[in-house]
Amino acid sequence: MPRLDSEGDVLLRITGIERGPLPQMGNTPRYLAIRGVTSVGPREVLISEDAARVLQARLKELLPALDSE
Numbered sequence: 001m002p003r004l005d006s007e008g009d010v011l012l013r014i015t016g017i018e019r020g021p022l023p024q025m026g027n028t029p030r031y032l033a034i035r036g037v038t039s040v041g042p043r044e045v046l047i048s049e050d051a052a053r054v055l056q057a058r059l060k061e062l063l064p065a066l067d068s069e
Contacts, residue, residue, distance in 0.1 A: 011036035
């Protein structure tokens with residue numbers, strides 16, 4: 001289990017997700033800005049679009065959609 005400390009606050013609730021502006025330089029990745037609430041207050045986390053795709057795939061494995069049959 002990962003260690004929790006002041007550098008790794010857990011998001012308790014996501015309050016918004018936005019795509020960041022197009023990068024000015026070619027070596028700067030596109031990113032998403034995820035805003036949320038932690039136990040110590042509001043927090044914004046930036047995640048590259050590539051990392052977001054990996055996260056999406058992994059979440060689908062861990063939390064598969066429930067069949068509505």
